[in-house]
Amino acid sequence: MLEHTAEESKDMELSARNQLKGVVREVKTGQVMAEITVEVEAGSVVAAITDSSRERLNLQDGDQVTVFVKSTEVMIGK
Amino acid sequence: MLEHTAEESKDMELSARNQLKGVVREVKTGQVMAEITVEVEAGSVVAAITDSSRERLNLQDGDQVTVFVKSTEVMIGK
Amino acid sequence: MLEHTAEESKDMELSARNQLKGVVREVKTGQVMAEITVEVEAGSVVAAITDSSRERLNLQDGDQVTVFVKSTEVMIGK
Amino acid sequence: MLEHTAEESKDMELSARNQLKGVVREVKTGQVMAEITVEVEAGSVVAAITDSSRERLNLQDGDQVTVFVKSTEVMIGK
Amino acid sequence: MLEHTAEESKDMELSARNQLKGVVREVKTGQVMAEITVEVEAGSVVAAITDSSRERLNLQDGDQVTVFVKSTEVMIGK
Amino acid sequence: MLEHTAEESKDMELSARNQLKGVVREVKTGQVMAEITVEVEAGSVVAAITDSSRERLNLQDGDQVTVFVKSTEVMIGK
Incomplete structure (x- = not known):
């Protein structure tokens, strides 16, 4: 699908409910x-993305990022 | 998780590889x-999101939006 | 599929990498x-699960729970 | 996106690895x-799909169906 | 789970709402x-599937395929 | 996110509806x-998880495990 340029994605809000800011640690x-490990306030979050997406975003240790998770992907244990 | 304010999401690029622009039709x-139906160049894409996300984004007929799909969620039939 | 009884799930460790403890708030x-809103250390996490799972776990305000997310479901924005 | 007609989907093989035949029970x-409950050999499988997909497939008690799960969606507990 | 033979999958319709025809390009x-890149009318779609599924379907450049996405996996940005 | 210790996960019940016991075969x-292949009563189930999760659970041939699938990830073909 056609990818947005940086200009087009300005100010966009995403439907994915869970958004958490952090710093790339691995x-x-x-x-x-x-596999990208992001340190967030509550501990760390691990994301498995394609390596080409890692390259496209040029993800590196120390980068300030946001992790996103759609609520339909969250399970609960009790 | 802490949600971004509009200021913080400016210019953000998302790791989700598949991004397609369209117009909300239902x-x-x-x-x-x-359930949000988005008309894109190739036909239409249907998204099932939480109703609270629909409300947060104030999604309505005619809105210009982008649909996002993580590549790990795409299947192929041959 | 055959569901575990409480006895069988004792001490099980799950492959889902992201696990965060919290309290049900809505x-x-x-x-x-x-839709279950869980307050965790970093803010809140929203889970969309089937209502029959909510009923099976008898999820209620104030319950101590753990949210789980598979790493293939996590996206990154930068 | 453009949906296949019945003619076009003939003989298609899907990349989703996990495929199990069963009978709709609820x-x-x-x-x-x-929410569709399918009785398979090993017990039952529950699928949460859009109601419009249920309607499009005209899913009813007693229907012979196949459940599909992409392997990236399977977790393991040990 | 037991996999269908080609004979059994004839004429099957899948609940996944988003279906788009294209040609494998990478x-x-x-x-x-x-990672399979499929050229569709609206641009290109990238799928991350297991390599054993790629092998089972014998996916190659130039193959005519259909990409499938469940609507619960689609996000919207506005 | 903070991971549970074995002590904390005792007796936990998971919201994921589909749970099936089996034995690791590959x-x-x-x-x-x-990629973990699990032999269950109905055939076999394949899971694609991170290799670090495989290592964390020390998954090996012959292990008795449970596979879990969230119902929002199940599709139906008819």
Whole structure:
């Protein structure tokens, strides 16, 4: 699908309910996938994204980022 | 999780690879979920999001939006 | 699929990488889905689960719970 | 997106790895979502799909169906 | 789970709402995952599937395929 | 996010509706992801999880495990 340029994504709000700011603490790359560990206030969050997305965002240790999770992906244990 | 204010989300680029611009053509609301039909160049895309996200984004017929899909969620049939 | 009894799930560790403890702060129920808001250290997390799962776990305001998210479901914005 | 006609989907094989045949045993409908319980050999599988997809497939008790799950959506507990 | 033979999948209609026809334009393989780029009318769609699914479907450049996305996986940005 | 210790996860019940017990029959590891094949009563289920989760759970051939699938991830074909 057509990707937005930076100009177009300005001020966009995303429907994904869960958004948490943090700092990249580890970047592990494979041939297809990459694993990004983000330190957030509550501990750390791990994201498995494609390595080409890691490259497109140029994700590196120390980057200030936001993690997003759609609420339909959240489970609860009690 | 802490949500971004509009100021903070400026110019953000999202790791989700598939991004497609379109126009909202139908909004169907339930008690918990909402179904949003977006007309894109290739036809239409349907999103099931929480109704509170629909309300937060104030999604309405005619709105110009972008649909996002993480590549790990895409299947292929051949 | 066959569901575990409480006895069987004792001491189980789950592959889902992201696990965060919190307290249920809001329970919104629909005919099929339910929306559970959990207060965690960093803010709040919203989960959209089936209402029958909400009923099975008897989720209520004030419950101590854990939210789980598989790392393949986490996106990053930068 | 453009939907396939029945003619076009003939003989298609899907990338989703987990496929299990069963019989619909319960259909619960809401305004936006529907919950379909499918009896399979090992017990039962519950699917939360949009109610419009339930309607499009005309899902009813006794229907012979196949449940599909992408492998990136499967978690393991040990 | 038991996989369908080609005979059994004839004429099946899938609950996943978003279906788009296209042509495979790039196949990138890793040890566990594969990334498939599909050119569709609106641009291109990237799918991250297991490499064993890529092999099972024998996905190659030029293949005519359909991409499928469940509506609960679609997010909206506005 | 903060991970549970074994003590804390005792007796926890998970909202994910689909739970099936089985035995690990194949473990395939990559740099970022791992593919785990679990033999269940109805055939086999394949899970794509991060390789670090495979390592954390020390998943090996012959392990008795449970596979979990959230109902919002299940599709139906008819």
